Amino acid sequence: MRTHHDAATLSAVRPAVKRRTRFAPYALILPAVVVLIVAMGYPLAWQIWASMMKFGLAQQFGQPPQFVGLENYISMFTTATTWGVVARSLTFCLVNAVLTMAIGIGLALLMNAVGKAVRLVLQICLLLAWAMPVVAVVTVWIWLFDWRRGVVNSVLTELGLHFTNHNWLGSALGLYFVATVIVVWMSVPFVAFAVYAGLTQVSEEVMEAASLDGASALRRFTSIIVPMVRPVLMIVGLLQIIWDLRVFTQIRMLQDAQTPLDSDLLGTYIYRLGVGSSDFSMASALSVFVLVITILFSIAYVLSLVKEDS
Amino acid sequence: MRGKIAALALGVASALVLSGCVASPQTPSGQDTGPQDITFWLIGNDTPQSLRDYLVGQYKQVNGGTLTIEEQTWGDIVTRLTTMLPDSANTPDVTEIGNTQSPTFTNVGAFADITDMYSQLGGDKLLQSFVEVGKVEGRNYTLPYYFGSRYMFYRKDVWAAAGLTAPPKTLAEFNQSVVALTEQNPKAIADFSGFFLGGQDWRNGVSWIFANGGELAKKGANGQWTSTLSDPATVKGLTQLQELQLKASKAPSTAKDQSPWLYINDSDSITDTAGAVTGSTTLAAGTIMAPGWAHWSIGDLTKNDAGRDVRQWNDDTFGVFALPGNDGKPAPVFAGGSNIGISAASKHQAGSRELLTIIFSDTYQKMLGEQGLGPANKDHMSTLGTDQFAQALIDSASNSKLTPAAPGWASVEASNRLEEFFQKVADGADITKLAKEYDDFITPMLNKK
Numbered sequence A: 001m002r003t004h005h006d007a008a009t010l011s012a013v014r015p016a017v018k019r020r021t022r023f024a025p026y027a028l029i030l031p032a033v034v035v036l037i038v039a040m041g042y043p044l045a046w047q048i049w050a051s052m053m054k055f056g057l058a059q060q061f062g063q064p065p066q067f068v069g070l071e072n073y074i075s076m077f078t079t080a081t082t083w084g085v086v087a088r089s090l091t092f093c094l095v096n097a098v099l100t101m102a103i104g105i106g107l108a109l110l111m112n113a114v115g116k117a118v119r120l121v122l123q124i125c126l127l128l129a130w131a132m133p134v135v136a137v138v139t140v141w142i143w144l145f146d147w148r149r150g151v152v153n154s155v156l157t158e159l160g161l162h163f164t165n166h167n168w169l170g171s172a173l174g175l176y177f178v179a180t181v182i183v184v185w186m187s188v189p190f191v192a193f194a195v196y197a198g199l200t201q202v203s204e205e206v207m208e209a210a211s212l213d214g215a216s217a218l219r220r221f222t223s224i225i226v227p228m229v230r231p232v233l234m235i236v237g238l239l240q241i242i243w244d245l246r247v248f249t250q251i252r253m254l255q256d257a258q259t260p261l262d263s264d265l266l267g268t269y270i271y272r273l274g275v276g277s278s279d280f281s282m283a284s285a286l287s288v289f290v291l292v293i294t295i296l297f298s299i300a301y302v303l304s305l306v307k308e309d310s
Numbered sequence B: 001m002r003g004k005i006a007a008l009a010l011g012v013a014s015a016l017v018l019s020g021c022v023a024s025p026q027t028p029s030g031q032d033t034g035p036q037d038i039t040f041w042l043i044g045n046d047t048p049q050s051l052r053d054y055l056v057g058q059y060k061q062v063n064g065g066t067l068t069i070e071e072q073t074w075g076d077i078v079t080r081l082t083t084m085l086p087d088s089a090n091t092p093d094v095t096e097i098g099n100t101q102s103p104t105f106t107n108v109g110a111f112a113d114i115t116d117m118y119s120q121l122g123g124d125k126l127l128q129s130f131v132e133v134g135k136v137e138g139r140n141y142t143l144p145y146y147f148g149s150r151y152m153f154y155r156k157d158v159w160a161a162a163g164l165t166a167p168p169k170t171l172a173e174f175n176q177s178v179v180a181l182t183e184q185n186p187k188a189i190a191d192f193s194g195f196f197l198g199g200q201d202w203r204n205g206v207s208w209i210f211a212n213g214g215e216l217a218k219k220g221a222n223g224q225w226t227s228t229l230s231d232p233a234t235v236k237g238l239t240q241l242q243e244l245q246l247k248a249s250k251a252p253s254t255a256k257d258q259s260p261w262l263y264i265n266d267s268d269s270i271t272d273t274a275g276a277v278t279g280s281t282t283l284a285a286g287t288i289m290a291p292g293w294a295h296w297s298i299g300d301l302t303k304n305d306a307g308r309d310v311r312q313w314n315d316d317t318f319g320v321f322a323l324p325g326n327d328g329k330p331a332p333v334f335a336g337g338s339n340i341g342i343s344a345a346s347k348h349q350a351g352s353r354e355l356l357t358i359i360f361s362d363t364y365q366k367m368l369g370e371q372g373l374g375p376a377n378k379d380h381m382s383t384l385g386t387d388q389f390a391q392a393l394i395d396s397a398s399n400s401k402l403t404p405a406a407p408g409w410a411s412v413e414a415s416n417r418l419e420e421f422f423q424k425v426a427d428g429a430d431i432t433k434l435a436k437e438y439d440d441f442i443t444p445m446l447n448k449k
Helices: A002-013 A024-050 A071-077 A080-113 A116-131 A134-144 A151-158 A172-199 A204-212 A217-245 A249-257 A266-276 A280-309 B002-017 B049-063 B074-084 B102-107 B128-133 B156-161 B171-184 B202-211 B232-247 B292-297 B349-359 B362-370 B378-384 B388-398 B409-414 B417-426 B431-446
Strands: B038-043 B067-072 B094-098 B142-147 B150-155 B217-219 B225-227 B269-271 B277-280 B287-291 B300-303 B309-312 B318-321 B337-342
Touching: A024 A280, A071 A280, A080 A116, A080 A172, A080 A217, A080 A266, A080 A280, A116 A172, A134 A151, A134 A172, A134 A249, A172 A217, A172 A249, A204 A217, A217 A280, A249 A266, A266 A280, A266 B074, A266 B409, B038 B049, B038 B074, B038 B349, B049 B067, B049 B349, B049 B362, B067 B074, B074 B094, B094 B102, B094 B349, B102 B128, B102 B142, B102 B337, B102 B409, B128 B142, B128 B337, B150 B156, B150 B202, B150 B292, B150 B388, B156 B171, B171 B232, B202 B232, B202 B417, B217 B431, B225 B431, B232 B417, B232 B431, B287 B292, B292 B388, B318 B388, B337 B349, B362 B378, B378 B388, B409 B417, B409 B431, B417 B431
Parallel strands: B038 B067, B038 B094
Antiparallel strands: B094 B337, B142 B337, B150 B287, B150 B318, B217 B225, B269 B277, B300 B309
């Protein structure tokens, strides 16, 4: 999926081009639309249909599903568990997105400021982190945070802190902490590179003029750099929110190591409902709800783009 | 404008990424005759290569077709079976399935009816508790493949240093001993557990429920299942378990039954400046409960011929015994193991039935036993041998029990409710109140098809 997003990112920041004909653009966009409808529209339609059925393991093995209307949605929204999961997911998503953006922007500014050699080293390090397969990454982090033999506990204990046999994954908060470390570690490179690419477009003349006028570094950042790279920041931020909202692998793998109570986020909860408990209709209903949340986030972004254009 | 369209497309695309897809169910097609190429799913690497080779060779001889064995993993087997079994184009023809997972799938018609083969494959000589979980309304769908119940591994040196006699004769004696062992901690090890048992480890913890006459669920006269965590006998077992968790086990309350043997080995030693060993750093448990094959992972660290680290069992340091029950006989522990069945959607029913005939043949049953896997046919129990592991396996299995054969049992397991419940018990919750709460969660799941 990353390539789709990246391609979209590029076209989103490109300036608008005047249209010459009426039909050519539509003809050009047609293949993409067809692929979207076939590859994504069908499962989406199936999902909405299934969310209004009673669809369990027996239906998977051929029995006809029964139409129940909005019953799944009603029981979903009246369950406290659902709202707990939604609240935890939104919090986790926002905390991670903000941290990733902050660290990513910081690194981008650093890359912009340092010399070529240092920048190269930084970029290679970031690329390596970015290129690492997620399963390998999480496995290594689980070992690092192991409660008995982990390096983290060992180092903290060496430093004189009481971390012998500290069980990082023993509580939901601990698990989220480790997950946040992993997610941020893995997503920062993308933000750093995207923002760095944006920074290279900020003309040096403008920056020089600003400092001659006596603008401080902070002022130059908030009043010149941020407005100029705003489109990049917006789209990268939105992507982070979407990716962090649907985080699955990291949480699921940490839960495989140890499963503290109430540690499910939306992704793992849907998985548990659907694949685990074979309650496909309930899982579909919750997925549709997540879709709605994601669309709400995206609409906010689209509206701000529209405002900017007019 | 382009920017807006791209942004809109992006929004839609990102949103769509979230949607999943479940394969549509398919109906089985007609059967062929003559040589058939079939696929057999084994789960995990418990079945040794020599046995797999035998099956492939024998199938070629009997049927003429090719048998392909594909190894699956326990972690996602329910998912794989859920998506693949209904699909006649992709279903394995024959598959192993966890014994506790069997009821859920047999109840929805995932397996072919093999009642007519039952007596030919061993009939009443097959492990009946396993036959039971493969049965629906008197018809056989899955049969036992192998069993491997859980027993205790203990440190002879640590028990002796605390002046305790092993093995204990009754469950009460065991409970007292491991608590005393923890309190004495004769080797002064930090966070030492007399009996190391993860808080969420219900598969081992359930032995205390069974040993006190309790059950996880019962089937009523109306055919409906009810969760029975709050029954007095179950509560009694849970109370004993809670005491062990609080007074004998320092395992994390979030730990499951994964690799407890890590804590019974002493692989790392602390040495003083003169090189003398002053203590061990990883030994943390005096006793653990694990499936029999764990003994390959327990012992002194040595190198094998290939130069790789292996464990060498040491009779001076380590011992095994079956968990004793209240009456001095082995306690009813959880019977681990798996069943085997033919996919109802398979296009190769004839070939699949021939494979079952090979698996339940005397030759193959003996081969299972010789490899330390409990054979499905009780007539071949003696092939397990006479060493201490075989003895502990046979003892512990003699009284072992399975989880309820309720249609929704796999869902109960997958929901993690039992892990939650046992963790709360281990953390010291009010058992009676908690048990009622979880009965309310679990009862509806039990009856859901």
